[in-house]
Amino acid sequence: NAGVMQNPRHLVRRRGQEARLRCSPMKGHSHVYWYRQLPEEGLKFMVYLQKENIIDESGMPKERFSAEFPKEGPSILRIQQVVRGDSAAYFCASSPRGSEQFFGPGTRLTVL
Amino acid sequence: GQQVMQIPQYQHVQEGEDFTTYCNSSTTLSNIQWYKQRPGGHPVFLIQLVKSGEVKKQKRLTFQFGEAKKNSSLHITATQTTDVGTYFCAVGLSGGYNKLIFGAGTRLAVHP
Numbered sequence: 001n002a003g004v005m006q007n008p009r010h011l012v013r014r015r016g017q018e019a020r021l022r023c024s025p026m027k028g029h030s031h032v033y034w035y036r037q038l039p040e041e042g043l044k045f046m047v048y049l050q051k052e053n054i055i056d057e058s059g060m061p062k063e064r065f066s067a068e069f070p071k072e073g074p075s076i077l078r079i080q081q082v083v084r085g086d087s088a089a090y091f092c093a094s095s096p097r098g099s100e101q102f103f104g105p106g107t108r109l110t111v112l
Numbered sequence: 113g114q115q116v117m118q119i120p121q122y123q124h125v126q127e128g129e130d131f132t133t134y135c136n137s138s139t140t141l142s143n144i145q146w147y148k149q150r151p152g153g154h155p156v157f158l159i160q161l162v163k164s165g166e167v168k169k170q171k172r173l174t175f176q177f178g179e180a181k182k183n184s185s186l187h188i189t190a191t192q193t194t195d196v197g198t199y200f201c202a203v204g205l206s207g208g209y210n211k212l213i214f215g216a217g218t219r220l221a222v223h224p
Binding site: 033035041042043044045048056091093100101102103104105106 | 118145147153154155156157160200202211212213214215216217
């Protein structure tokens with residue numbers, strides 16, 4: 001059973017460009033969570049999704065950020081018009097239901 | 113919103129010494145989880161504590177949940193270089209899913 005997969009592992013964008021981060025949960029997991037980790041800091045919850053539904057987006061910035069988990073395919077975290085402050089590691093986690101979360105390797109976003 | 117304070121921020125030990133990290137909350141917690149993140153890696157689930165006064169052991173690691181369910185600790189006996197990393201506590205919020213609120217983490221350095 002493959003683990004949580006995220007791609008790309010590293011992403012470099014210039015200010016103003018769009019960043020698109022993908023996450024494929026573990027097989028059988030219907031719950032997906034996105035977290036952001038700034039250098040030397042803990043992880044901050046961004047959004048929780050189930051298939052085709054956003055359940056909790058209370059940690060997501062109101063502008064420029066969006067997330068989806070379509071019926072088919074991976075979950076996508078999209079950041080429009082990136083700024084330097086968006087530079088961080090973005091981790092996706094999945095769980096079968098309300099239990100331990102399995103984290104992917106993360107996408108390290110660098111905004112130049 | 114829910115917050116959990118974690119101390120210390122950094123800990124340097126000689127190999128063979130013990131190590132402890134603490135998490136504290138001002139409110140009663142339904143559960144607490146512990147994760148380990150190696151440098152450059154992703155968080156890996158270690159354990160979940162649910163019951164008041166619960167103590168669980170994993171080899172050299174001992175996890176405790178306070179009687180009032182407001183604090184928790186992770187103790188490592190006789191540290192090894194493989195223990196290097198950042199240890200995070202995380203609080204799972206109730207509501208049918210496990211949105212995690214992470215502590216800031218304790219970074220452990222082990223000197224041979």
